[in-house]
Amino acid sequence: MSAPTVASPHTGDTVLRGRVLRDPDDRFSVRWHPRTLLVCGVLTGIVLVVAALSLSTGDYPVPLRRVVETLLGGGRTIDHFIVVTLRLPRLVAGLLIGAALGMSGAVFQSLSRNPLGSPDIVGFTSGAATGAVLEILVFHGGQFAIASAAILGGLATAMVVYLLSFTRGRVAGYRLILVGIGIGAMLDSVTAYLLTRATLYDAQNAQVWLIGSLNGVGWEVVVPLGLALVVLTPVTVLAGRTLGWLEMGDDVAKGLGIPVERTRLVLVVTATALAAAATAAAGPIAFVALAAPQLCKPLTRASGAQIVPAGIMGAALLTLSDYGAQRVIPSTQLPVGVMTGVVGGAYLCWLLAHEWKTGRA
DSSP states (O other): OOOOEEEOTTTOOEEEEEEOTTOTTOEEEEEEOHHHHHHHHHHHHHHHHHHHHHHHOSSSOOOHHHHHHHHTTOSOHHHHIIIIIIIHHHHHHHHHHHHHHHHHHHHHHHHHTSTTOOTTTTTHHHHHHHHHHHIIIIIOOOHHHHHHHHHHHHHHHHHHHHHHTEETTEEOHHHHHHHHHHHHHHHHHHHHHHHHHSOHHHHHHHHHHHHOOOTTOOHHHHHHHHHHHHHHHHHHHHHGGGHHHHHTOHHHHHHTTOOHHHHHHHHHHHHHHHHHHHHHHHOOOOSHHHHHHHHHHHHHOOSSOOHHHHHHHHHHHHHHHHHHHHHSBTTBOOOHHHHHHHHHHHHHHHHHHHHHHTTOO
């Protein structure tokens, strides 16, 4: 099979073309962006470095050589408990949650054509949080019930926002953001009311969850989260291939034969499910979904939603933030939501100032 490569004009992409030997007239082509691959490789390297530091450092240091031995099935019993039982689930959860939030943010920002169109800004994570808090304070459910309530709350909020955003037979990006902000504010008020009516013990537990934390996360949280991403990620990536055309306008997309509203609905559902699954696992961790896609764009300089790079960026941001949250105050593990809130708040101020200067805000 021959596979010549040619440059793709206007995009900076490289197109790999080949010929199937059984049928000379049957060709395939794959487009890839070298700079995007380089950025993804660098981000993956950063993630690996943070992973090595997270698994080997702490109150009980474990040399990297022994970490590798433990991960391969050897090592001492105490090393296995520290690395595999305590540290590895937290690390894997951070990677999965960050990737889910990054991909979700990339989809919503592309659909709304607005850098503020992330699930935590437009209220979808508020819906997940309200569902989880309702389960904690009213029904007193366990971990599985809380996670299920968060996912259902996020999906229900997404459907309400989606339906209310319809105008002239289509979903308008600016309406999606404005309606989402309004619904999110209402849900935050419901959550606050529930907290005022709860007992002190239940309110404290709910408030800790609302901050967003990876403290105490175990394999019982990581496994269902991983299964959710296995199902949702391929659907999101495949459906997201049309986002570039959707950004050019519904008329252009329809002219190319894309079922616009059906594709948009699938993307809203999958992106919301990603955000809700991440929220169910560790609470509403702010600003990762907002910042990850925006940080990718100037690095990759590629067109389209950049779903996969945004996912890798989200994983890198969250693991870095969690590592900093564990180390910024000795002997105290801060919730990762505190760290992402500080960093994300500063980033949001910069983004708003930048949009204002360019006349887009």
